[in-house]
Amino acid sequence: MSRFAARRARLAAQMQPGAVAVLPTAPEVTRNGDSEYAYRHDSYFYYLTGFPEPESALVLVAANAGKPARSILFCREKNVEREIWDGYRYGPAGAQAAFGFDEAYPIGDIDAQMARILADAPALYYALGRNAALDAQVQGWLKAVRAQARLGVTAPSSAHDLLALLDEMRLLKDDDEQATMLRAATISGQAHARAMLATKPGMYEYEIEAELLYEFRRNGAQFPAYTPIVASGANACILHYNANNAQTRDGDLVLIDAGCELDGYASDITRTYPVGGTFSKPQRTLYELVLAAHSAALAAIVPGRPYSDMHEAAMRVLTEGMLDLGLLDRTKYRTFEDAIAERAHTQFYMHGTGHWLGMDVHDVGAYKDTALEGKPSRRLVPGMALTVEPGIYVRPAENVPEQYWNIGIRIEDDVIVTEDGYRILSGAAPRQVLEIEKLMRGA
CATH class of the missing domain: 3.90.230.10 (Creatinase/methionine aminopeptidase superfamily)
Structure with a gap:
């Protein structure tokens, strides 16, 4: 997994110090009835992670003031019963160990965790305007951060197109x-x-x-x-x-x-x-x-x-x-x-x-x-x-x-x-x- 970690480090080095980037993978898509199309990851997400499962998101925090950059994965929890039907799931702990992330959490915790991660971050990088659901989710995260303003917490003051940086890397x-x-x-x-x-x-x-x-x-x-x-x-x-x-x-x-x-x-x-x-x-x-x-x-x-x-x-x-x-x-x-x-x-x-x-x-x-x-x-x-x-x-x-x-x-x-x-x-x-x-x- 070293090449994926190296790509994450290269991307984080291009970001504003202390800034946060978020990149979800592709969703599963229903073909008809209760059957899905064969799952295919989002290319940008896979380029940075090598992680193959749906319902996942990558968060990067750029280095700042002596603090090293961090990579955080959100993914599905382990579920032995669902694995009987759908196959193996890494789960947060397994994914962190196998794919070299600094932290990993259940995807269900992403809203609460992003409100914490974005607190006092100077900038946010994500795929601007590419996904209406993500745009709405980002607005929710920013609203949660701004709700802490009386405690001296600040929300990111600028947003940047993450894909523009990744396009040049992938070229x-x-x-x-x-x-x-x-x-x-x-x-x-x-x-x-x-x-x-x-x-x-x-x-x-x-x-x-x-x-x-x-x-x-x-x-x-x-x-x-x-x-x-x-x-x-x-x-x-x-x-x-x-x-x-x-x-x-x-x-x-x-x-x-x-x-x-x-x-x-x-x-x-x-x-x-x-x-x-x-x-x-x-x-x-x-x-x-x-x-x-x-x-x-x-x-x-x-x-x-x-x-x-x-x-x-x-x-x-x-x-x-x-x-x-x-x-x-x-x-x-x-x-x-x-x-x-x-x-x-x-x-x-x-x-x-x-x-x-x-x-x-x-x-x-x-x-x-x-x-x-x-x-x-x-x-x-x-x-x-x-x-x-x-x-x-x-x-x-x-x-x-x-x-x-x-x-x-x-x-x-x-x-x-x-x-x-x-x-x-x-x-x-x-x-x-x-x-x-x-x-x-x-x-």
């Missing part, structure tokens, strides 16, 4: 996080390979999805990181398609966007491949265009370069290709700059080329440097984790060559920024045309 992944993300991406890459190998014309998309989910779980991943997209034929031109109920046809492509979550960390991989095992000429032409854009985006991942360079590099390659292939009218847009200036490329490429990746699929952290005038794109730093995912989506339309209709392609990998460039985490998923075709032949 850079340490060695343990990178190792977990590599394992998650490897499991997911193997799942994509399994899906390719299993696909045959006539299968339903949900049958292919089942191959992915099986590979995730049998390798220890706890959840899919998000609802898998298994989109065949024209469905691949729907960016967030997830009905996964169409029957595949020989001659179509399948676009799979799927990744597992392992020990709290997400993977996010997209591959596109032919149902029958061989790309047609138009499919291969567009696939290799997207692959070239993918390579250009990767080449832009260099420490010190702006994050936005990745998207601009991919967009340039894709737009030039659209002009060369007649997807965009060369007589109307003589150069790719002209096409980009009029956003003509967005007919076929309408999303960004990547996003931060970590405990959340679309992970936390600002994409712009808000400390600088004009808020330019922030510069890449070793330890950042991101996806690279250019694509092209050709829907039927006038003046669009019919041979490309209903072809949707995306290629997405998980990447860590390193001292000398980048490291791809998701290499277990075949990406090159010949690799894919060879695998699908069973070779």
Whole structure:
């Protein structure tokens, strides 16, 4: 638990001396009747605690006037009868010993304890405006502290957004996080390979999805990181398609966007491949265009370069290709700059080329440097984790060559920024045309 304790210490060191931070975990959510969805902790809470149980909250008190910082956990009490039904509970004493907190109390005591902890604290840090129930609870705590004013007790005079500090911490992944993300991406890459190998014309998309989910779980991943997209034929031109109920046809492509979550960390991989095992000429032409854009985006991942360079590099390659292939009218847009200036490329490429990746699929952290005038794109730093995912989506339309209709392609990998460039985490998923075709032949 030392890495979680170290994170708590780093956070406390950024707080005002003597200030208090409070961070609850996610609640259990009813699915229907008396059944809950599979429980998943709050990412911020887990990042600081490693504690997996619901009905929990972390409180940090920053060092002040020679007093060291303290970490306090509120959690469910031990309940042997409930453990028969629902499984093991640590309880306050067990959680304090196992997870390295300085103090631990029953969650039912949090209101009384917070009135004590906040007394004379100069500031309060929490997720401002994120949770109406927490906002109301905080108001109750402050009211209880102010009720002691005649005794000389003061309430915090300022409130700060705790998540802004945590976002910057979470943006850079340490060695343990990178190792977990590599394992998650490897499991997911193997799942994509399994899906390719299993696909045959006539299968339903949900049958292919089942191959992915099986590979995730049998390798220890706890959840899919998000609802898998298994989109065949024209469905691949729907960016967030997830009905996964169409029957595949020989001659179509399948676009799979799927990744597992392992020990709290997400993977996010997209591959596109032919149902029958061989790309047609138009499919291969567009696939290799997207692959070239993918390579250009990767080449832009260099420490010190702006994050936005990745998207601009991919967009340039894709737009030039659209002009060369007649997807965009060369007589109307003589150069790719002209096409980009009029956003003509967005007919076929309408999303960004990547996003931060970590405990959340679309992970936390600002994409712009808000400390600088004009808020330019922030510069890449070793330890950042991101996806690279250019694509092209050709829907039927006038003046669009019919041979490309209903072809949707995306290629997405998980990447860590390193001292000398980048490291791809998701290499277990075949990406090159010949690799894919060879695998699908069973070779």
